[in-house]
Ligand SMILES: Nc1ncnc2c1ncn2[C@@H]1O[C@H](COP(=O)(O)OP(=O)(O)O)[C@@H](O)[C@H]1O
Ligand SMILES: Nc1ncnc2c1ncn2[C@H]1C[C@H](O)[C@@H](COP(=O)(O)OP(=O)(O)O)O1
């Protein structure tokens with residue numbers, strides 16, 4: 001049947017990646033992180049990678065067509081073994097959501113992680129000590145946060161209209177996974 005697509009949204013350092021790991025461990029979905037795909041392209045040393053690196057270092061959005069194409073290719077590459085996709089870090093603006101629906105299909109759920117700005121900054125500054133990421137520094141973190149509030153939070157309102165938004169429970173430790181109503185959807189086998 002139609003392949004299920006879940007979207008994971010949230011600010012920089014909100015815990016998208018961490019919650020995705022837990023969902024994958026429990027439900028076996030294919031986790032595709034837009035940031036990870038982009039960093040792999042940067043690491044490849046390609047000309048395109050060099051352009052992407054400059055943009056990411058400033059905490060700005062890379063071109064829509066580039067990131068959408070990379071996600072689409074990654075989905076196709078896993079299509080025959082995947083139970084469904086958990087896409088992390090895309091869409092980051094409403095236009096990306098619209099393009100995704102045109103070119104790939106409608107998501108089943110938009111999951112989002114809610115965290116205070118100060119929590120996100122604190123986590124990213126800490127992650128920056130070991131991540132080696134060019135964007136985990138104070139100046140770029142600020143840009144990423146501003147961009148999140150300006151461009152990405154409206155994505156949640158966009159999907160609210162189709163009633164598919166589910167908030168991942170705020171939790172102090174990392175064990176809490178997700179609200180039961182999400183579980184009921186996720187346990188659907190495609
Ligand atoms: N959907 C996207 N559209 C445009 N740029 C993106 C997208 N996803 C990731 N990027 C770029 O990659 C950077 C890192 O993304 P990501 O790893 O998802 O950040 P985090 O997990 O820290 O929120 C972003 O700051 C942005 O520059
Ligand atoms: N519930 C939680 N409590 C404490 N730290 C957390 C947490 N969830 C994530 N973290 C840490 C792990 C990372 O070093 C940092 C960012 O987490 P992440 O999952 O990489 O977020 P994102 O992918 O949204 O940037 O915060």
Ligand SMILES: [Mg+2]
Nearest residue numbers: 016017033035
């Ligand atoms: Mg992440």
